[in-house]
Amino acid sequence: MSLLQVKGLTTSFHTKEGTVKAVEKVSFSLEKGEMLGLIGESGCGKSTLGLSLLRLIEEPGEIAAGEVTINGVDVIKLNPEAMRKVRWNTISLIPQSAMSALNPTAPIGKQILEAIELHKPRIKRDDAVKKVKELLEWVGIDGGRWLHYPHEFSGGMKQRVAIAMALACDPEIVISDESTTGLDVLTQAQVIHLIKRLQKELGLSIIVISHDLAMVTAICDRIAVMYAGHLVEIGPTRKILDNPLHPYTQGLLASNICLDSSGTCSSIPGSVPRLIDAPPGCHFHPRCERGKDICKASLPPLKSLAAADHQVACFAYKEGF
Amino acid sequence: MSRFLAQKIAQYMLVIFITITINFFLPRLMPGNPLIFLAGEDVAFLTEAEKASILENYGLDKPLGEQYTIYLKNIVTGDFGYSYQKKMPIADIIKDRLPWTLLLTGSALLLSSLLGVIFGAAAAWRRGTKTDAALLIKFMFFNSMPSFWVGMILVALFGATLRWFPIFGAQKAWMPLSGWPYYADILHHLVLPLTTLVLISIPSTFMIMRYSMLNVLGEDYILMAKAKGLRENAIKYRYAVRNALLPVVTIFMLQLGYMFSGATVIETVFAYPGLGRLMFEAVVGRDYPVLQASFLIITVTVVLGNLLADLLYPLVDPKVRR
Ligand SMILES: Nc1ncnc2c1ncn2[C@@H]1O[C@H](COP(=O)(O)OP(=O)(O)OP(=O)(O)O)[C@@H](O)[C@H]1O
Ligand SMILES: [Mg+2]
Numbered sequence: 001m002s003l004l005q006v007k008g009l010t011t012s013f014h015t016k017e018g019t020v021k022a023v024e025k026v027s028f029s030l031e032k033g034e035m036l037g038l039i040g041e042s043g044c045g046k047s048t049l050g051l052s053l054l055r056l057i058e059e060p061g062e063i064a065a066g067e068v069t070i071n072g073v074d075v076i077k078l079n080p081e082a083m084r085k086v087r088w089n090t091i092s093l094i095p096q097s098a099m100s101a102l103n104p105t106a107p108i109g110k111q112i113l114e115a116i117e118l119h120k121p122r123i124k125r126d127d128a129v130k131k132v133k134e135l136l137e138w139v140g141i142d143g144g145r146w147l148h149y150p151h152e153f154s155g156g157m158k159q160r161v162a163i164a165m166a167l168a169c170d171p172e173i174v175i176s177d178e179s180t181t182g183l184d185v186l187t188q189a190q191v192i193h194l195i196k197r198l199q200k201e202l203g204l205s206i207i208v209i210s211h212d213l214a215m216v217t218a219i220c221d222r223i224a225v226m227y228a229g230h231l232v233e234i235g236p237t238r239k240i241l242d243n244p245l246h247p248y249t250q251g252l253l254a255s256n257i258c259l260d261s262s263g264t265c266s267s268i269p270g271s272v273p274r275l276i277d278a279p280p281g282c283h284f285h286p287r288c289e290r291g292k293d294i295c296k297a298s299l300p301p302l303k304s305l306a307a308a309d310h311q312v313a314c315f316a317y318k319e320g321f
Numbered sequence: 322m323s324r325f326l327a328q329k330i331a332q333y334m335l336v337i338f339i340t341i342t343i344n345f346f347l348p349r350l351m352p353g354n355p356l357i358f359l360a361g362e363d364v365a366f367l368t369e370a371e372k373a374s375i376l377e378n379y380g381l382d383k384p385l386g387e388q389y390t391i392y393l394k395n396i397v398t399g400d401f402g403y404s405y406q407k408k409m410p411i412a413d414i415i416k417d418r419l420p421w422t423l424l425l426t427g428s429a430l431l432l433s434s435l436l437g438v439i440f441g442a443a444a445a446w447r448r449g450t451k452t453d454a455a456l457l458i459k460f461m462f463f464n465s466m467p468s469f470w471v472g473m474i475l476v477a478l479f480g481a482t483l484r485w486f487p488i489f490g491a492q493k494a495w496m497p498l499s500g501w502p503y504y505a506d507i508l509h510h511l512v513l514p515l516t517t518l519v520l521i522s523i524p525s526t527f528m529i530m531r532y533s534m535l536n537v538l539g540e541d542y543i544l545m546a547k548a549k550g551l552r553e554n555a556i557k558y559r560y561a562v563r564n565a566l567l568p569v570v571t572i573f574m575l576q577l578g579y580m581f582s583g584a585t586v587i588e589t590v591f592a593y594p595g596l597g598r599l600m601f602e603a604v605v606g607r608d609y610p611v612l613q614a615s616f617l618i619i620t621v622t623v624v625l626g627n628l629l630a631d632l633l634y635p636l637v638d639p640k641v642r643r
Contacts, residue, residue: 051544054548056544056547056548084550084551084552085550086550087547087548087549087550088548088549088550089550092548092549093545093548095541095544095545095548096541097541100540100541100542101541101542101544101545102542102545103542103545103546103559103560103563103564104542104564104639104640105563105564105567105637105638105639106559106563114549114551114555114559115549115550115551118549118550118551118552119550149639149640151639151640165545165549
């Protein structure tokens with residue numbers, strides 16, 4: 001059994017203009033010690049998916065359907081108090097904007113400490129403080145600075161504090177939401193290196209959400225591609241890179257190759273559709289060269305082709321298409 | 322820390338000095354006979370000798386520079402001149418009146434800030450609900466009511482009709498009390514004017530707190546607090562209220578000034594023997610020296626209040642801590 005199993009997860013936002021299904025019928029699994037990359041254009045629902053796993057979707061949003069099974073327990077069905085205990089203990093988050101994710105009026109160490117003391121009520125204060133310092137040291141921050149305030153640290157340091165905080169309760173799953181955006185290249189490399197270490201040294205399962213295709217392909221075991229709320233393709237990194245199946249993945253990879261100065265730079269014509277009251281079919285079909293009538297009418301299911309571990313949601317691979 | 326302190330105090334001393342100087346020059350820029358200014362309309366009944374003695378008393382026969390030095394010296398020694406209407410040294414009058422105003426405005430400031438923060442936080446926490454809307458409408462209502470009107474309603478209801486609270490003065494003047502009964506009596510007299518002042522002062526704190534808290538609730542660290550599995554109360558107080566408080570402290574300073582102007586009206590409605598009432602009496606009786614001294618005292622009090630708030634601000638905001 002997988003550590004994390006997501007089935008038919010749908011998260012909607014009920015806005016004034018209509019309902020946005022930011023995540024629709026998404027299913028995937030995450031194994032122990034695995035690093036899964038989640039990529040896709042801005043606004044395709046990556047952060048929403050990440051927050052849904054922690055059940056942190058707030059008004060006007062809701063998790064409309066689906067299961068999120070962690071260690072055999074469907075957390076969607078848990079009562080709020082039980083869910084509160086799952087948070088950070090089992091699944092933690094390095095947020096998209098770690099710069100602003102720290103409470104400006106509390107020392108960073110206290111913010112880590114409070115998580116430890118909350119989830120391990122029997123721990124002694126001294127031991128908890130020791131753990132805080134260790135965590136800070138582990139991410140390369142002087143443990144003696146645990147009582148310093150967020151504004152006394154640089155952006156990259158705050159990012160590392162956020163990583164230390166995510167580890168406070170020895171979780172099994174960490175969701176890293178664009179933990180490197182806004183950092184310079186060297187600091188980015190440091191943070192990525194740290195995330196890699198989490199997996200190697202601590203055996204954590206990590207979901208890495210990012211725009212940075214090069215980074216994701218370099219460190220992740222598997223890659224999931226999202227487009228406009230749908231999971232369109234998922235598979236081992238090597239297979240996705242060598243043999244992208246979904247037209248969107250193909251376009252995404254092709255548009256990234258121009259970074260390698262190969263001269264040919266392509267991009268996908270058109271843009272991400274607005275998701276308000278979106279039609280039922282494949283959201284990519286207006287931009288797809290291979291679009292057919294069936295693509296407008298119904299959502300293609302995620303299916304394995306040649307290999308069982310490489311799945312794609314596209315009617316182009318249906319017989320008789 | 323001490324350098325920061327010294328710097329702040331120096332800044333505020335400069336402000337006070339400028340205030341004092343303006344207070345000196347302003348009346349001297351006014352047209353007309355200074356005697357009218359000093360002694361009021363009684364000047365018509367004064368003999369030439371009395372007029373000369375008043376002028377000499379105030380040093381008005383001396384050159385401006387010398388007058389200014391004398392004025393400064395007098396202020397430093399607590400001599401604000403003489404009220405020819407009340408036949409008392411102004412310093413003595415103010416000494417009688419100031420404590421009442423400080424009691425009224427001080428307790429109103431604390432109470433209205435506290436309640437404004439509590440209600441503002443509650444409204445923001447339940448944003449969009451009936452509670453939020455009800456609070457908002459109530460405080461908008463009080464915000465748009467003239468203070469004397471609120472005062473008069475309270476007088477009519479709780480004073481005249483229900484007879485729960487006295488509507489006049491600050492204590493039972495004819496009955497010397499001591500110990501607990503003395504304080505209870507003062508408190509009893511304070512209820513209505515204080516309630517009025519609090520009611521008209523809550524709305525601004527409420528609005529700022531509500532708005533500030535709404536902003537804070539949208540911050541990422543609130544989401545993180547939830548992600549960490551913190552209990553609702555921890556998120557609400559340790560994270561949301563704590564951070565939303567910052568702009569409220571700034572407002573607290575501004576409130577102080579409004580508080581005194583509010584107190585002037587309310588002390589008049591309730592015949593409360595404070596500085597505001599004194600100013601009202603001085604205006605009616607054209608007792609300019611008293612008015613001038615009251616302005617000065619109020620300005621200095623407001624400036625000192627601001628200094629205090631400024632010194633306390635680092636306690637709530639670690640960013641400006643040293
Ligand atoms: N609180 C909200 N209210 C209404 N709509 C929302 C809300 N949060 C997200 N959405 C919508 O959900 C969709 C997905 O947003 P999400 O933040 O998950 O995208 P993302 O893939 O993380 O984008 P990025 O790469 O820019 O971070 C967007 O269309 C967005 O407008
Ligand atoms: Mg995002």
